[in-house]
Amino acid sequence: MSKFRPLAAFDQSGAAPYTLLPFRFTRLDRDRYVASNMAGEYAVLDRTTVEALVKHQLASDTNAYRDLASRHFLIDADSSVGRDLLALKVRTRLSRLSEFTGLHIFVVTLRCEHSCPYCQVSRQSMDTEAFDMTLNTANRALDLVFRSPAPHLKIEFQGGESLLNFPLIRHIIVRAKKINAAQGDRPLQFVIATNLALIDDEMLAFAKEHDILISTSLDGPADLHNCNRPRPGRDSYERTIAGIEKARRVLGHDRVGALMTTTKESLRQPRAIIDEYIRQGFDSIFLRPLSPYGFAVKTKSYAAYDVSSWLAFYFKGLSYIIELNRQGQRFVESYAAIILSKILTPFSSGYVDLGSPAGIGIGAVVYNYNGAVYASDEARMLAEMHDETFKLGDVHTASYEDIFLSDRLLDPLEESVALSVPMCSDCAFEPYCGADPVFHHATQGDYVGRKPTSAFCQRNMAIFRHLIRLMEDDPEVRLIFRSWASRG
Template sequence: MTRKFLHVENFGANIPYYLLPFRFHRINETKEVIVNEVDDFLVVPVGTAAQIIERKINRREDATLYGDLLANFFISEQPIPELIDVLATRYRTKKSFLDHFTSLHIFVISLRCEHTCHYCQVSRVTADKDKFDMGREHINAGIEMMMRSPNPHVTMEFQGGEALLAFDNIVYAVERTKQEAVLRNKKVNYVICTNLAPLTEEILAYCKENAILISTSLDGPEFIHNKNRHKPHSNSYQLAVDGVMKCRQELGEENVSALLTTTNLSLQHPEEIVDEYVNRGFRNIFLRPISPYGFATKNAGKNKYQTTAFLEFYKKALNTIISYNLNGYYIREDYASIILKKMLTPFPVGYVDLQSPAGIINSVIVFNYDGKIYASDEARMLAEMNDFTFLLGDLSVNTYEEIFYGEKSMELAEVFTNESLPGCSDCAFQSYCGADPVFNYTTQGDTWGHRPTSSFCQRNMEIMRHLIELMDSDKKIEKVFRSWITGKTDAIKN
């Protein structure tokens, strides 16, 4: 009763080609997409993936398909491809966002705010409570920890509340960081997230002098923005658009950006929202759903909606954006652009929600106003709901090593790589997507998450499927999409 090895013929000696790792997904009734390990994809007739796996693709009879599969690393004529080093280089390039570790350092400079947005993701306090400003000792400790990052190019982002209400602390932080950056040989970008209501000429002058970027919010036309982003006794919309205009004049159009948050009211007006961004001269718009944190969870009537409703809104808005491009006005949708860069280029993206390993800790860290350190901005928002699952430590107590290589970080490392998550590991869109343990925990109760019932998974899979289907159905749309990642708008007209 001894076990003998089978003959060598049973192990592929006579097979026509060898399979390299790839995944597949049906995109409609007649087409499916196959995606390899380095994000190359091919749209093929339904059933092709099965034929490839069963080795029924014939080099002579299916010459074009065979050549595409061979050239794009879906199959190989040797057990180890001749160009395996090229494949390895491309894979390393896709993961190169890990090379220098944490880049984005968020300083919650104050919780004070003079707006009363119903979807606010933090527990804001009124504008007169300066005890909720970040203390100088915590600013100093945060800068010191930021300078410990091995990344030679870091971003210092000031958030709130309303960050401009503590502008004196922003000035202090920037001036100290400038000195430290010279000593540590680091390049620092500065960003202020603001509703622009407290903007003054002095603030603008300082931002211009120090090349500080401005990120603001614009939720659409006046009737939507003022409903979503209420400011007592004021017109929040007018303050925002006037502020954008002033910032563009002083800082340059490319140094001012706006973000949209989609509420139930927003879902009813996709075309009007896109029109507003175009009418205000924006060249980009970020269609993002509401996040399940903070006050947003307490006002379900205004903020809670099904993922299917958001996807319907997204597709209508995207169609409007594409139409503007085809008619000569360049404007890109940022979320699609991030995904398309992963699909159509060999380069990584810096968007933390679509990274694997996840962007938390690896790409972003948050220093709260009280000195507490969190794995991401969403982790900080969760803490404002009295859940400290993703609290990493304290600026007053913990060292850099304890924060970035401590027990909590090691726990998160087990769940922030989608290549090893159930339901992600065999998904066709895995390499385009990311891992988000904070979102999983918030919406599903554990950091691993459950893909079949995950709104993160449902949203991303459908958007990715839709983008591929659009490119396959119309080459003009593919040219529009390529212009979003290259900036070469002339290609659309040809």
């Protein structure tokens, strides 16, 4: 037998024998396609290249061939290890699934002193203590939290206005730390979601002692914020800003985060909203649309703008933020950062809305003030609209197994996995996207939804395309996005 391969084996001029690895492709724009493999690595190709690749006609001496081999779209005699590497990357991407529920949300009260028309949780008036979580309910919920096998636990307090039931927050934190210490001290983090209007020195001292993060709401400049978030005295903005400053002084600058919600009034002022965040010393903003739950539906706030209006707002805001980065101002749009981390790194962010399998129950779970357990924050918002589809049980009567093996959780999880959903299963953006059965149930009446008419699909497909186009067309944007991806 010859020691050497025949000359023909070194002929790189024609199509080489190669094997395809699993990949999907979707139109990016008129002339280009995005192809992605199972680990989410992507390539932008013209149609001729896609066709040549699939028909085994791609010449091995082309850049496209080398690029696709290095990104595990094909393997040949020189790159057969690609299959194993791809499997490892897919495993890394899915590893979060085995960690199970890390985020546990306690709705300590539904009471709130604000009366925001877009409220998605259907808050109750100040004097109705029937909407406060009791000590007994909190203790039962805590027992469930510590049954979770998650290596890291995060307990988040929400409302209404969570600080209206501060004594219970104090009790839960002290008790959680005690249980955790007895169990071997897993990393345990606490977040209080609050409008900050009621925060005082005693609360801040407690937050400092227990290393608590604060998450507040800031919708933009004073006029917009106060219009969106009415309260007695019409001083929501002033109280929020004062609260942010006060909390930062005690807890540290980076211990206070803020979230905004887009209303119809927000749509014409993305720059002013972003400028407000910069003025207040934040280094990121999460440009969020309204969700179809609670008062947002009742007051028609949700229906006040459509997907394309929100996308126009989002793209204008993103463009402005990119411009700021070009000028040396480091500032991040958080939703883009979450998506970019999925596109540009092998890691999964754990962001519940962009999980497939969906993040409901297995990424986050909600213990409502009355003891009801819901599969996500959106699920409890839906329940306040008298739709209990995603109620998994009650802390007083259900065991951990009853709740997490409930058909009410497993059915939507199983049915909505994007890998096997019509359209999603062929979509190149599937590795970056999510299933969101709660949204699809709320808007289309089933867990899967009809993707051609799904607002979730329209919004996210447009964002994926936009982000990839920006990266492909401008190397400087690609560098900026790479730095964002590490924060997603």
